[in-house]
Amino acid sequence: xxxxxxxxxxxxxxxxxxxxxxxxxxxxxxxxxxxxxxxxxxxxxxxxxxxxxxxxxxxxxxxxxxxxxxxxxxxxxxxxxxxxxxxxxxxxxxxxxxxxxxxxxxxxxxxxxxxxxxxxxxxxxxxxxxxxxxxxxxxx
Numbered sequence: 001x002x003x004x005x006x007x008x009x010x011x012x013x014x015x016x017x018x019x020x021x022x023x024x025x026x027x028x029x030x031x032x033x034x035x036x037x038x039x040x041x042x043x044x045x046x047x048x049x050x051x052x053x054x055x056x057x058x059x060x061x062x063x064x065x066x067x068x069x070x071x072x073x074x075x076x077x078x079x080x081x082x083x084x085x086x087x088x089x090x091x092x093x094x095x096x097x098x099x100x101x102x103x104x105x106x107x108x109x110x111x112x113x114x115x116x117x118x119x120x121x122x123x124x125x126x127x128x129x130x131x132x133x134x135x136x137x138x139x140x
Contacts, residue, residue: 002030003049004069006042014050016043028056031079032068041071047092048077051105063121064112076131085122087112090131102131111135 002011002019011019011030024030031049036042049069056066064087068080072088079087090102103111108130115128115135122128129136 001053002026003053004033004042004046005030006033006036008032008034012042012046014046014053016046028053028060028066031066033070034068037071044071044075044092045069045077048079048089051092052079052089052109055105055109059109059112062113062116064116078127081122083122085125086127088127088129088131090129103133 001013002022002024003014004012005022006012009022011022011024013019022030031045033042033045036045052066059066064085065082066079066087067082069089070078070080072078075091077089077092079089081087089108102108111130111132112128112135115125115130115137116122119125119137124139125137126140127138
């Protein structure tokens with residue numbers, strides 16, 4: 001299943017395999033990655049997109065629609081919502097030898113749920129760090 005669309009038309013699976021050219025009609029839609037800085041970044045973003053895929057339907061029900069993913073500082077990856085909110089996911093399991101230090105994907109989603117309790121629909125949120133022991137929120 002494609003989880004990532006690179007530069008608008010190249011579809012990738014979570015393991016980084018190129019599946020061909022898009023578009024495809026899937027729900028939830030594959031996340032977008034524009035102008036990746038390296039092949040490694042593409043693989044890392046595909047891995048993170050695969051980690052979050054099982055949670056995306058529930059997130060959409062909660063008003064959080066992920067549309068993109070991109071590399072961020074210190075080997076971390078950030079998801080972007082349709083409202084432009086940045087959700088820093090941390091390191092994908094394949095991305096860094098330090099990824100074992102980060103919390104599990106299910107715990108990151110639980111952190112996002114905690115943020116949603118305080119900020120329904122992520123109203124007013126600019127960025128949320130989900131990969132730390134406690135979520136950290138930066139307001140707009």
